[in-house]
Amino acid sequence: MEFGNRTKTQAPPPQNVSAKPLRAKLLQLTNVSKTFQSVTQAVEALAPSNLEIEEGEFVVFFGPSGCGKSTLLDIIAGFETPTTGEVLFEGSPVTMPGSDRLMMFQEHTLFPWLNVVRNVMYGLKHKREFRFRLRKQRETARSWLKMIGLEEFETSLVHELSGGMKQRVALARALAPDPKVLLVDEPFPALDALVRTKLYADLQDILVRTGKTIISVTHDPREAACLADRVLVFTPRPGRVQKEIRVNLPRPRDINDQEVGEYASRIMEELENPPDEK
Numbered sequence: 212m213e214f215g216n217r218t219k220t221q222a223p224p225p226q227n228v229s230a231k232p233l234r235a236k237l238l239q240l241t242n243v244s245k246t247f248q249s250v251t252q253a254v255e256a257l258a259p260s261n262l263e264i265e266e267g268e269f270v271v272f273f274g275p276s277g278c279g280k281s282t283l284l285d286i287i288a289g290f291e292t293p294t295t296g297e298v299l300f301e302g303s304p305v306t307m308p309g310s311d312r313l314m315m316f317q318e319h320t321l322f323p324w325l326n327v328v329r330n331v332m333y334g335l336k337h338k339r340e341f342r343f344r345l346r347k348q349r350e351t352a353r354s355w356l357k358m359i360g361l362e363e364f365e366t367s368l369v370h371e372l373s374g375g376m377k378q379r380v381a382l383a384r385a386l387a388p389d390p391k392v393l394l395v396d397e398p399f400p401a402l403d404a405l406v407r408t409k410l411y412a413d414l415q416d417i418l419v420r421t422g423k424t425i426i427s428v429t430h431d432p433r434e435a436a437c438l439a440d441r442v443l444v445f446t447p448r449p450g451r452v453q454k455e456i457r458v459n460l461p462r463p464r465d466i467n468d469q470e471v472g473e474y475a476s477r478i479m480e481e482l483e484n485p486p487d488e489k
């Protein structure tokens with residue numbers, strides 16, 4: 212993989228086996244950049260960048276505020292069009308959102324008038340094989356609620372859930388339609404440490420059990436080290452990847468593990484020392 216003019220640095224010596232074997236290329240970004248043009252000014256959010264993501268990878272975008280991480284996620288989702296370059300998903304250009312690349316939105320996007328299982332079913336009703344098949348929608352939604360440990364709450368309303376539980380429902384709703392890529396923009400903000408730790412464990416469990424490809428954005432270096440197979444550290448705006456760090460630790464990882472902390476320090480060190488300042 213080549214990305215901007217990043218320098219090559221080896222990850223710390225492998226501690227253990229790699230998280231999982233990598234498979235086919237799922238996403239290929241070539242020369243992708245984004246400049247937002249308003250009436251008064253142009254904002255170059257993302258510098259021209261190349262990136263490949265393989266099936267089954269967990270890739271985390273990490274970088275300073277405003278460096279274009281969410282913009283890149285939106286381009287992959289098909290919500291934004293790149294100013295230059297091209298995104299290929301399984302070899303075909305991405306031109307619009309699609310059910311193969313779903314974004315996990317935060318808890319506030321759950322529907323308060325629907326109960327938990329209905330919220331999860333909502334993501335299914337637009338899929339051809341689920342259309343007008345309420346029983347199948349319900350069974351699938353229940354199986355996802357079971358996977359995230361909320362099967363007892365299927366008839367609860369959203370306001371009856373804790374913040375962490377709402378995030379779980381949002382996760383189940385995004386996963387139920389079985390997207391090939393799950394896109395997650397800062398998945399667990401404003402949750403207490405214990406709840407976040409449990410969610411990290413759940414997300415890794417889902418990753419191992421489903422082999423899902425996940426791309427997420429975070430500001431938290433420990434979260435990046437805990438979740439990622441590969442952390443892409445961005446430069447300040449206009450963003451491009453200055454460093455790729457492979458996290459060679461077995462799963463499940465605990466966010467409090469010392470080795471996770473060591474990787475987190477290394478990720479932070481990269482952020483604090485962009486290439487021009489080295």
Ligand SMILES: Nc1ncnc2c1ncn2[C@@H]1O[C@H](COP(=O)(O)OP(=O)(O)OP(=O)(O)O)[C@@H](O)[C@H]1O
Nearest residue numbers: 247248254256275276277278279280281282283448
């Ligand atoms: N729709 C838009 N119109 C104009 N400028 C935008 C738009 N969306 C993003 N930007 C600008 O592009 C730059 C990158 O924004 P983006 O949200 O991608 O950054 P980010 O790295 O995700 O930031 P953060 O970590 O703070 O969420 C910012 O300067 C932002 O102001």
